[in-house]
Amino acid sequence: MNSINENGCSVCQPGKENYTTYTTKLGRKxxxxxxxxxxxxxxxxxxxxxxxxxxxxxxxxxxxxxRQ
Structure with a gap:
C-alpha cells in the first residue's frame, strides 16, 4: 500500500491533495x-x-x- 503519511504525519503540501487506496472488509465483503x-x-x-x-x-x- 502506498502511504500518504510519514511517521504518522501527512506529507500533503499546502494547496494540494494526496490520496491512496486500500482494501478493507465490511461484513463479508x-x-x-x-x-x-x-x-x-x-x-x-x-x-x-x-x-x-x-x-x-x-x-x-x-x-x-x-471554514469561510
Missing amino acids: RVRMYQYDYRTESGELFSCCAPTLEACRERRDIWLSS
Missing part, C-alpha cells in the same frame, strides 16, 4: 476505500476515508465551505 488528505494554503489539514475519490472531494468541499 471486501471493499476498496480511499484515504484522502487536503491541506489548505494556510496549512489546515482535512483528512477522510470514503469509497470513492469523488466522495472524498465532496466532503472536502463541504469542510472548506464551513
